[in-house]
Amino acid sequence: MSAIRLLVLGAVRQHGRAHGYQVRNDLEYWGAHEWSNAKPGSIYHALKQMAKQGLLLAHEIAPSTAGGPPRTEYEVTDKGTEEYFALLREALTTYDQKMDVLSAGIGFIVDLERAEVVELLNRRVEGLEAWRSSVTEYYTPEDGPESLGHIGEIMNMWVHSADAGAQWTRGLIARIEAGAYTFAGEGGDPFVGGLADGQENPYAN
Amino acid sequence: MSAIRLLVLGAVRQHGRAHGYQVRNDLEYWGAHEWSNAKPGSIYHALKQMAKQGLLLAHEIAPSTAGGPPRTEYEVTDKGTEEYFALLREALTTYDQKMDVLSAGIGFIVDLERAEVVELLNRRVEGLEAWRSSVTEYYTPEDGPESLGHIGEIMNMWVHSADAGAQWTRGLIARIEAGAYTFAGEGGDPFVGGLADGQENPYAN
DNA sequence: GAGGCCGTAGTCAAGTTTGACTACACCTGT
DNA sequence: ACAGGTGTAGTCAAACTTGACTACGGCCTC
Numbered sequence: 001m002s003a004i005r006l007l008v009l010g011a012v013r014q015h016g017r018a019h020g021y022q023v024r025n026d027l028e029y030w031g032a033h034e035w036s037n038a039k040p041g042s043i044y045h046a047l048k049q050m051a052k053q054g055l056l057l058a059h060e061i062a063p064s065t066a067g068g069p070p071r072t073e074y075e076v077t078d079k080g081t082e083e084y085f086a087l088l089r090e091a092l093t094t095y096d097q098k099m100d101v102l103s104a105g106i107g108f109i110v111d112l113e114r115a116e117v118v119e120l121l122n123r124r125v126e127g128l129e130a131w132r133s134s135v136t137e138y139y140t141p142e143d144g145p146e147s148l149g150h151i152g153e154i155m156n157m158w159v160h161s162a163d164a165g166a167q168w169t170r171g172l173i174a175r176i177e178a179g180a181y182t183f184a185g186e187g188g189d190p191f192v193g194g195l196a197d198g199q200e201n202p203y204a205n
Numbered sequence: 206m207s208a209i210r211l212l213v214l215g216a217v218r219q220h221g222r223a224h225g226y227q228v229r230n231d232l233e234y235w236g237a238h239e240w241s242n243a244k245p246g247s248i249y250h251a252l253k254q255m256a257k258q259g260l261l262l263a264h265e266i267a268p269s270t271a272g273g274p275p276r277t278e279y280e281v282t283d284k285g286t287e288e289y290f291a292l293l294r295e296a297l298t299t300y301d302q303k304m305d306v307l308s309a310g311i312g313f314i315v316d317l318e319r320a321e322v323v324e325l326l327n328r329r330v331e332g333l334e335a336w337r338s339s340v341t342e343y344y345t346p347e348d349g350p351e352s353l354g355h356i357g358e359i360m361n362m363w364v365h366s367a368d369a370g371a372q373w374t375r376g377l378i379a380r381i382e383a384g385a386y387t388f389a390g391e392g393g394d395p396f397v398g399g400l401a402d403g404q405e406n407p408y409a410n
Numbered sequence: 411g412a413g414g415c416c417g418t419a420g421t422c423a424a425g426t427t428t429g430a431c432t433a434c435a436c437c438t439g440t
Numbered sequence: 441a442c443a444g445g446t447g448t449a450g451t452c453a454a455a456c457t458t459g460a461c462t463a464c465g466g467c468c469t470c
Contacts, residue, residue: 002426021449030356035302035363042427044450049425069434069449097240099302099366103359110355150315150386151235154308157373158240161304164369168362181355207456226419247457249420254455274419274463 003036003100006091008046009084010108012056012074019061019071020044030107036100047074055080088112092120095127097161114176114183121173128166132159208241208305211296213251214289215313217261217279224266224276225249235312241305252279260285293317297325300332302366319381319388326378333371337364 011023018026024043032038051058056074076084089112091105109117139148139155148155216228223231229248237243256263261279281289294317296310314322344353344360353360 004426019449024449030359035359037427039428040450041429041452045426069432069451071449097304099362103362106359106362107356109358151312153314153377154235154240154311156377157304157308157311160373161366161369164366168365171365172358172361209456224419229419242457244458245420246422246459250456274421276419 001087001090001098001101003032003091003098003104004038004042004046005050006084006087006101006104006108007032007036007038008043008050009055009076009080009087010104010111012047013076013081013084017059017073017075019073020047021071023047032104035103047072050080055083085111089116089120092117093123093127095124095131095162095165097158097165110181110183112183113185117183118173118176121169121176125166125169125173128162128169132162132166135159135162206292206295206303206306208237208296208303208309209243209247209251210255211289211292211306211309211313212237212241212243213248213255214260214281214285214292215309215316217252218281218286218289218316222264222278222280224278225252226276228252237309237312240308252277255285260288290316294321294325297322298328298332300329300336300367300370302363302370315386315388317388318390322388323378323381326374326381330371330374330378333367333374337367337371340364340367 007027008023011026012018014026015022020043024038024040027033027038027043047056047058050056051074054077057077059073059075061071061073088105088108091101092109092112094101112120135155135158139152212232213228216231217223219231220227225248229243229245232238232243232248252261252263255261256279259282262282264278264280266276266278293310293313296306297314297317299306317325340360340363344357
């Protein structure tokens with residue numbers, strides 16, 4: 001899974017209804033173009049594709065109010081919402097080393113309830129630990145680690161990075177259990193990481 | 206940069222002359238299909254593409270000796286060797302979080318000289334540290350980290366992972382400086398992570 | 411000895427990603 | 441008033457990736 005669908009679905013969902021350029025701006029505001037494949041072409045492609053698959057509803061819209069060509073606005077359908085939450089849960093749970101997907105998941109984490117988030121992250125830690133031991137078994141065979149030569153350093157890096165990932169995840173779990181942030185179903189203002197409609201982007205170049 | 210070109214160039218280079226299936230097998234032996242995009246289609250595509258670009262020389266070869274369709278053998282050209290070392294150096298130096306590229310670089314690290322490797326890895330650590338401080342400056346603005354809400358956790362993850370990467374790199378540098386492994390220009394058998402011509406792959410499924 | 415399976419070697423169409431490009435409207439100075 | 445810059449919105453071809461598929465020979469088995 002690539003991060004783009006989750007990012008685009010989440011961005012559209014936060015606006016209720018959004019056109020491509022708005023999504024593109026939101027994602028740039030999050031720095032997503034730096035840690036994921038959220039580039040213009042990919043964003044517009046994802047929008048069209050998901051509209052074709054019924055995850056988004058496309059409204060043809062008259063020429064923009066702010067210059068430029070006419071634009072298409074999108075809305076998330078029920079099916080799209082289902083897909084969104086499936087992707088979000090998967091992003092938080094899977095323990096492979098895809099930083100972009102995990103980052104996207106963290107960005108939308110407050111759309112889930114606190115208890116579920118803790119459970120998903122715990123599953124992530126478990127997966128990471130299981131994977132770690134399967135790797136160390138593989139690269140510490142009876143004939144000793146030297147048999148792998150410098151190739152063993154690759155495994156070493158994986159293990160190191162799995163450990164770091166598990167440690168970070170445990171820290172996040174602790175913060176969340178201690179009451180940090182406001183999650184779904186907890187009243188209060190949900191934190192929205194997007195740009196309001198007229199607000200300018202302070203981080204744009 | 207994706208890891209595939211480096212992997213394919215390196216694999217062909219180790220054999221001197223290799224056909225696609227051989228490369229595919231080598232990469233599977235290294236587990237590369239698990240941590241990179243080294244899947245059949247990508248491998249054959251990379252071979253053809255690089256042949257078209259003059260990085261590889263393609264020899265049309267008669268029907269295979271072991272059943273199956275006729276095969277094409279490839280050889281790395283001078284231009285390809287240049288590209289190979291450029292990619293290898295870049296893979297070891299750049300500090301972005303692409304595990305697949307770095308893994309591929311580690312796999313071929315002994316094709317460089319020990320002193321250069323240490324220098325490249327030191328550059329990697331420096332880059333990581335510089336990037337870390339630029340991120341922490343960005344997400345600890347004067348109005349405090351709270352302004353970012355849970356989005357700050359994304360930055361936190363990056364920083365955590367940069368720290369882990371730097372720490373692992375320092376460990377590797379120490380092992381290499383202490384004399385581990387045999388590098389280019391040091392005589393001795395270079396460690397070859399490939400399969401010899403008739404050898405079967407013990408890790409194939 | 412024929413049918414089926416396995417290993418070898420590679421192809422292909424469909425989908426995705428990339429980065430440069432287009433097209434339009436507003437603003438700004440001269 | 442109009443040339444050029446800037447911001448808005450999106451398109452496009454080329455490249456890359458994916459995973460399922462083809463095609464062929466040898467081997468086993470009944």
